[in-house]
Ligand SMILES: Nc1ccn([C@@H]2O[C@H](COP(=O)(O)OP(=O)(O)OP(=O)(O)O)[C@@H](O)[C@H]2O)c(=O)n1
């Protein structure tokens with residue numbers, strides 16, 4: 363993450379409808395490798411002391427629910443230029459410089475942002491990243507090539523485009539129509555615009571296939587960890603068992619130092635395993651009397667918060683309980699719900715299921731319950 367100098371603000375445009383990206387949610391709200399596109403874009407600018415996010419009026423509610431606190435959220439308008447104008451107006455008097463960035467460019471690298479900042483710090487009125495055109499350029503006539511167009515000196519423009527705030531605000535006010543980008547308005551206002559180094563990865567998600575391309579780019583440096591856990595507890599006296607945080611009536615209880623929640627223990631070990639941090643016994647020794655009868659939610663919450671502290675997001679978890687009885691099916695959704703609450707992971711990413719062992723082995727002889735679990739962790 364970059365650390366932006368004092369006086370530098372970021373303005374993120376996210377008020378478009380993404381019509382070219384196909385059906386469904388507008389592209390900036392869609393999932394990209396497990397997180398909404400806009401989450402990723404905002405994270406790239408987290409080092410700015412002031413961020414203005416421009417969203418469509420219809421999206422105000424969800425933007426406030428997701429991002430309020432620390433970010434100024436402003437309603438956008440019909441065109442990109444009008445949306446930028448709304449954002450700049452909200453920023454007036456609050457910053458010396460502004461970097462205007464498409465919410466639909468979630469993979470912008472810190473170096474691309476840094477280069478724009480540096481050019482402005484060195485005195486440029488305006489600076490923006492771009493890449494030289496490397497392919498031949500044709501003028502088309504329907505499906506036929508009509509002519510070759512010269513490409514010397516041509517660049518593909520990217521964002522963030524950086525400016526002295528007062529000057530770009532005045533340029534927008536002087537040219538209230540639409541524009542290809544903010545550099546066009548800066549040029550119309552007589553500003554000189556420095557070209558900084560763009561990046562092929564800094565793509566603007568525009569068409570449906572851009573999602574797959576962005577995921578491929580993310581995949582190349584994605585750190586994915588898989589962990590597994592296994593646990594067994596024997597039946598003993600009692601009238602219920604606690605499984606994945608849910609009390610299930612039964613003609614026996616489970617024996618254990620804690621509440622003997624075999625499913626939650628397997629899942630907790632899966633998370634510790636993915637982090638290469640041993641198992642529950644290492645963090646909560648059974649020899650320590652304070653864990654006697656403990657609610658296993660303490661263990662799972664500890665593993666989940668350790669994952670977060672190490673920069674990982676729990677992407678999904680799958681728990682299988684192995685027993686002849688009690689019947690798990692009627693409780694499986696409640697169990698997934700409870701696990702999701704403890705871990706802070708959405709319920710749709712948690713699976714709890716069960717199987718018998720066809721009356722074979724210790725579970726088949728109804729001597730106890732076994733559980734296996736898998737968890738996937740992704741580095742943010
Ligand atoms: N009225 C608008 C139009 C666009 N944008 C934002 O400007 C960026 C670049 O625009 P573009 O890729 O053209 O997005 P859309 O207008 O959403 O796409 P489309 O033209 O396919 O509908 C996007 O982050 C988009 O949300 C905006 O804030 N306000």
Ligand SMILES: C[C@](O)(CO)[C@H](O)COP(=O)(O)O
Pocket residue numbers: 442464518519520521542543544566568
């Ligand atoms: C601002 C921009 O992303 C620079 O490349 C681009 O001009 C936006 O164009 P669009 O037609 O609104 O997608």
